[in-house]
Amino acid sequence: SLSPHRHCYTLFTPASSVPTITTTSLRFPRMDASFQRRKDKVVVIMGATGSGKSRLSLDLASLFFPFSELINSDKMQVYNGLDITTNKIPIHDRKGVPHHLLGDVSPSHGDFTPSDFRLRAGQIISDITSRNNLPIVVGGSNSFVHALLAERFDPELNVFDDGDAEISPELRYECCFLWVDISFNVLRDYLLKRVDDMLDSGMVEELAEFFDRDSPDLELDSATRTGLRKAIGVPEFDRFFKLYPPGCKDSLRTGAYQEAVRAIKDNTCQLAKRQIQKIHRLKAAGWDLRRIDATEAFRVLMTSGRNGGDRWSDVWGRDVLEPSVKIVRRFLME
């Protein structure tokens, strides 16, 4: 199975060639008086949905363990609930690494906005750095990443939607950006397979429990809904459950079910495309994003058979983890 729920985080043993991170490399700069005057250092892992960001963040956090903490920047994963549908890392795969803003917000909160994220994640970064630890921001919502990091932030302006808005190159923190990128054809194949794995893992049952036949949202499309009800999977299956309420026998064999699955796959691929466009815009605005090419690792994951796990880990270590560690290490030494 390719499901992140089943194996992404358990098979990997860091390759021996991965540079060793000493705690000194993390903590020494903080003891330097001149460092106190500098901006806080933050590692930021970006990339489209399904590109392996969470995996990389956990691998890095394990190498820096126990001196790093993760902050989720996926706008659907901040909410409590729908763990399969929104692809949250299961607790047993979190390797004891602290995760912030992952399922912390009640779905009844309504929209958790980029301004909310700037405020909450900003406080969390201050707390983490006051513990002398390294904050690692990870997630696919570029509007959250932009809101958190931009020196100048206007809550009224969506820099990605408003063609005239300029993205400021000045940042509130000293940032090390890792952008996990995958050739789109390979990513699309992976995303289609991932939706099937999520369905196998219980996504429909999770959505059935979340379905509320009295919700006024049922008539709304995803753009006009709020909070967790926008998550890909919810509007698509609300349409299905209206026709075949949860528990309805044999409903999974219907055309309406196939249609819901097809819509989820389409919308996931569209989301990935939009996320990549936004990353390109940030790069064009002068954000120093370091591109890490995970295409080969995902090709191996998609094509290799039973022994794929080991081979995939090797290629992942060589192409993704090792270059990332080098970049982060240099960043921390600067």
Ligand code: ATP
């Ligand atoms: P936008 O400015 O369009 O809101 P963004 O960068 O803030 O973009 P994205 O992460 O691109 O945020 O999310 C946009 C939409 O994609 C969400 O409203 C939701 O419908 C869907 N989406 C994003 N992440 C997830 C997820 N983890 N699970 C399910 N759906 C998601």
